[in-house]
Amino acid sequence: MSHELMPLVVVLEMRHHYMKNYNYLVVDRGSLQAVIVDPAWEIEKIDQALADTQARLSGILLTHSHPDHIHLSKPLAERYGCPIWMSKVEIAASGFSARQLIGIDGSPWTLGQMQIEPIVTPGHTPGSTCYLIGENLFTGDVLFAEGCGICPDTQAAHAMFASLQHLKSRLEPDTRIFPGHSYGQPPGRRMSQLRRDNIYLHFSDKDKFAAAARAIVESKI
Numbered sequence: 001m002s003h004e005l006m007p008l009v010v011v012l013e014m015r016h017h018y019m020k021n022y023n024y025l026v027v028d029r030g031s032l033q034a035v036i037v038d039p040a041w042e043i044e045k046i047d048q049a050l051a052d053t054q055a056r057l058s059g060i061l062l063t064h065s066h067p068d069h070i071h072l073s074k075p076l077a078e079r080y081g082c083p084i085w086m087s088k089v090e091i092a093a094s095g096f097s098a099r100q101l102i103g104i105d106g107s108p109w110t111l112g113q114m115q116i117e118p119i120v121t122p123g124h125t126p127g128s129t130c131y132l133i134g135e136n137l138f139t140g141d142v143l144f145a146e147g148c149g150i151c152p153d154t155q156a157a158h159a160m161f162a163s164l165q166h167l168k169s170r171l172e173p174d175t176r177i178f179p180g181h182s183y184g185q186p187p188g189r190r191m192s193q194l195r196r197d198n199i200y201l202h203f204s205d206k207d208k209f210a211a212a213a214r215a216i217v218e219s220k221i
């Protein structure tokens with residue numbers, strides 16, 4: 001794919017009190033259709049990004065059902081008349097509902113010239129989903145540059161271990177990782193950099209991984 005046709009990723013930093021999330025507007029340069037990932041809190045920044053790129057919002061990708069990731073999904077879907085996508089597993093586990101909601105599995109679909117491939121990666125929540133669009137992976141609270149999302153129990157940590165193993169085998173080294181939050185590193189680092197620097201990608205034993213992941217939870221209680 002030539003550079004002109006690669007999707008444009010607009011990084012939006014959203015704040016609410018002490019919280020900071022990243023939203024991503026992904027624009028198909030050919031059709032100027034766009035999707036937004038996990039919209040929350042500052043709707044005017046999304047409107048401005050749409051105006052700046054001259055794109056129209058064609059859908060909302062939700063990585064999971066936590067409040068800081070779904071916050072603006074319904075108002076945006078109403079305003080722009082577009083669908084909300086979330087994994088069927090996450091919908092069943094959370095009870096999230098919306099008039100425009102479409103449940104998805106791992107089947108990709110296209111929007112303009114962009115292919116959107118959901119990769120279901122449980123662990124942080126039962127149906128957490130990453131979305132691969134071109135060379136960009138949007139990871140929500142599954143994979144951060146510096147770590148991975150909190151796992152509520154050992155079973156969830158084992159699921160997270162399998163999800164991270166799957167991402168390691170599925171992704172190209174050049175894939176850019178766009179997480180829901182940053183703990184120091186800017187969004188858009190390459191998978192090869194994460195594989196080198198993120199210790200949660202170094203484990204080869206699910207129980208040792210779970211012990212490390214559970215230690216994070218206990219240190220925060």
Ligand SMILES: [Fe+2]
Pocket residue numbers: 064066124141
């Ligand atoms: Fe979360």
